[in-house]
Amino acid sequence: MSLLAIDIGNTRLKWALYDAPHPGAAILAHGAEFLEQIDALSEGAWARLPAPDRMLGCSVAADAVRRRVEAQLEELWDLPAQWVHASAAEAGLTNGYDHPARLGADRWVAMVGARQHALAHGPARPMVVVMVGTAVTVEAVDEEGRFLGGFILPGHGIMLRALESGTAGLHVPTGEVRAFPTNTSDALTSGGTYAIAGAIERMVQHVRAHCGAEPACIMTGGAGWKMAPHMSIAFELVDSLIFDGLLEIGRHRFGPS
Numbered sequence: 001m002s003l004l005a006i007d008i009g010n011t012r013l014k015w016a017l018y019d020a021p022h023p024g025a026a027i028l029a030h031g032a033e034f035l036e037q038i039d040a041l042s043e044g045a046w047a048r049l050p051a052p053d054r055m056l057g058c059s060v061a062a063d064a065v066r067r068r069v070e071a072q073l074e075e076l077w078d079l080p081a082q083w084v085h086a087s088a089a090e091a092g093l094t095n096g097y098d099h100p101a102r103l104g105a106d107r108w109v110a111m112v113g114a115r116q117h118a119l120a121h122g123p124a125r126p127m128v129v130v131m132v133g134t135a136v137t138v139e140a141v142d143e144e145g146r147f148l149g150g151f152i153l154p155g156h157g158i159m160l161r162a163l164e165s166g167t168a169g170l171h172v173p174t175g176e177v178r179a180f181p182t183n184t185s186d187a188l189t190s191g192g193t194y195a196i197a198g199a200i201e202r203m204v205q206h207v208r209a210h211c212g213a214e215p216a217c218i219m220t221g222g223a224g225w226k227m228a229p230h231m232s233i234a235f236e237l238v239d240s241l242i243f244d245g246l247l248e249i250g251r252h253r254f255g256p257s
């Protein structure tokens with residue numbers, strides 16, 4: 001039973017076709033499209049795929065984007081869409097948000113993936129789960145799998161655009177990350193990168209103090225690689241975290257095939 005997993009963020013749609021709907025499944029094909037280009041999927045990358053048996057996805061984009069994806073799934077394969085929403089509990093995780101359903105579905109699924117990943121590699125320990133995409137999210141999960149809460153901050157692009165549009169003198173090309181930036185480009189690029197790194201380090205401190213144990217820091221997202229060289233704490237970069245989460249949720253929802 002093959003599974004088409006879809007993750008729609010505010011910048012790009014990422015998809016992956018697996019040969020089974022559970023962790024450990026083999027990946028048959030995958031890709032990513034900017035949201036402006038998703039209408040071309042049914043005539044492009046998806047046209048060449050064998051018909052998937054199931055679809056499971058998460059989306060934080062506008063409803064119109066999700067509907068354009070659903071239309072193509074139906075047109076190509078008559079495949080009903082199943083979207084994961086954050087809930088009070090799923091796949092071993094419990095949700096500490098004031099209103100659990102208001103938590104971004106991508107954040108919830110990434111935490112499921114991170115917990116699955118951590119448990120596959122050793123005993124349960126607290127986690128800090130970081131997603132660096134359009135926005136940046138930094139989540140705290142205790143060793144019991146309780147989501148304690150998380151930060152949302154602007155991603156690299158939004159930080160730069162906010163500074164550009166709010167000032168007269170900050171229209172400059174992208175720079176390098178430096179400890180002591182000596183030009184405007186480097187100052188902006190370094191400021192953004194270290195703002196994100198600082199938030200992550202701060203959440204690690206919060207979790208360490210709250211749980212009395214050293215958290216594992218796990219990072220994902222399209223711009224995760226930009227942060228990797230500039231982190232002062234130990235972390236693991238796992239590009240597939242959301243897909244790993246969708247596979248784990250698929251295992252619970254569809255059962256072993």
Ligand SMILES: Nc1ncnc2c1ncn2[C@@H]1O[C@H](COP(=O)(O)OP(=O)(O)O)[C@@H](O)[C@H]1O
Pocket residue numbers: 008009010011012013132133134135155156157221222223
């Ligand atoms: N090939 C790429 N083209 C453009 N941006 C990229 C690319 N790879 C990574 N990025 C960075 O990743 C961010 C988008 O990451 P992504 O995880 O797709 O975001 P989202 O899930 O919010 O759609 C962009 O803001 C950009 O900084």
Ligand SMILES: CC(C)(COP(=O)(O)O)[C@@H](O)C(=O)NCCC(=O)O
Pocket residue numbers: 009010011060102103104105106107131132133134135136137152
């Ligand atoms: C925080 C987000 C904007 C992140 O979006 P992304 O960077 O993945 O495109 C998204 O998870 C979202 O819209 N969340 C809903 C609000 C919340 O999680 O509290």
Ligand SMILES: [K+]
Pocket residue numbers: 008009010106131133
């Ligand atoms: K995302």
